[in-house]
Amino acid sequence: MARPSKIRPQLDALLRSHRQPHAWTLEELREALGRRGLRSAFSSIFRTARQAVAQGDWQPVVVGDGKTRFEWSGGHHDHLFCQSCGALEAVPCRLALSLHNRIERGTGYRIHDHSMVWEGTCPRCIRNRSRRAHDHPPLPSGAHPSR
């Protein structure tokens, strides 16, 4: 190895911070880095993400709006996704380990992981919706015929 990455430590810091968002899209990471004075190419962020995932430091999160997000790997948890504004937050995982085992025995699969996404409307959007219905812009259409 002949050169330490300049962006990787900064990206790690973002993912480990308790700032919002909890899980970052590649574009959000690029913008956040820019605000910290570190301009960088999208493809660099991309390659760093791929490497970080391969190394087990980052974890991809897919919620169905067409963009992959990334979060720091430590500690498994579920996700809460607001279908109205796209907010994503972490919630503790309540699944019993016995469930995992039951699925393995019942299906013959070897389960490595699971992803649980609760989909709904966040408190803020609930308030906005009741006060002025349809007043805020819909989610970017993204890459899904479902939205």
Add this chain to the structure above:
Amino acid sequence: MARPSKIRPQLDALLRSHRQPHAWTLEELREALGRRGLRSAFSSIFRTARQAVAQGDWQPVVVGDGKTRFEWSGGHHDHLFCQSCGALEAVPCRLALSLHNRIERGTGYRIHDHSMVWEGTCPRCIRNRSRRAHDHPPLPSGAHPSR
């Protein structure tokens, strides 16, 4: 309304059948229709899917390989996804309703749905893997740096 859809009933039939795959990508649907002698444009499949989802008849399934799949809406269930070959199957949902309620009370979100995907290796890939490691092609890279 001035014209009944020719493809919609056929597509519904595919999604309701017990044939594999359990959940279909748009391209798989187009190919299956072609085999049934009904050639159609990808965009027609796409628009039909969007409409069917809006009407609540179909449900999108997102597993993180970059393609949205669709399944018939009746009856909620979880999914089992083979990270090696991309197979996707349905498994009964074991989540207690109390969990749903607990999340709502704990977060202030209004939960409309959840999606649970068990990720692992299917029995067939487990066998293939142990017999001839790395012998089969990896998943198509799709649209995700994580795979």
Add this chain to the structure above:
DNA sequence: TTGGGTGCAAATGTTTTGCAGCGAT
């Protein structure tokens, strides 16, 4: 000097839209 990191541009893969024509009501 070498091997990985970076930027830029181009290529992919999938989804989405524009537009013209068709056809059942």
Add this chain to the structure above:
DNA sequence: ATCGCTGCAAAACATTTGCACCCAA
């Protein structure tokens, strides 16, 4: 006639790769 269904082509998006260059070890 109308209004939704269709096909074709092009656009939009997010992701991925090719290639040249840079730079700390």
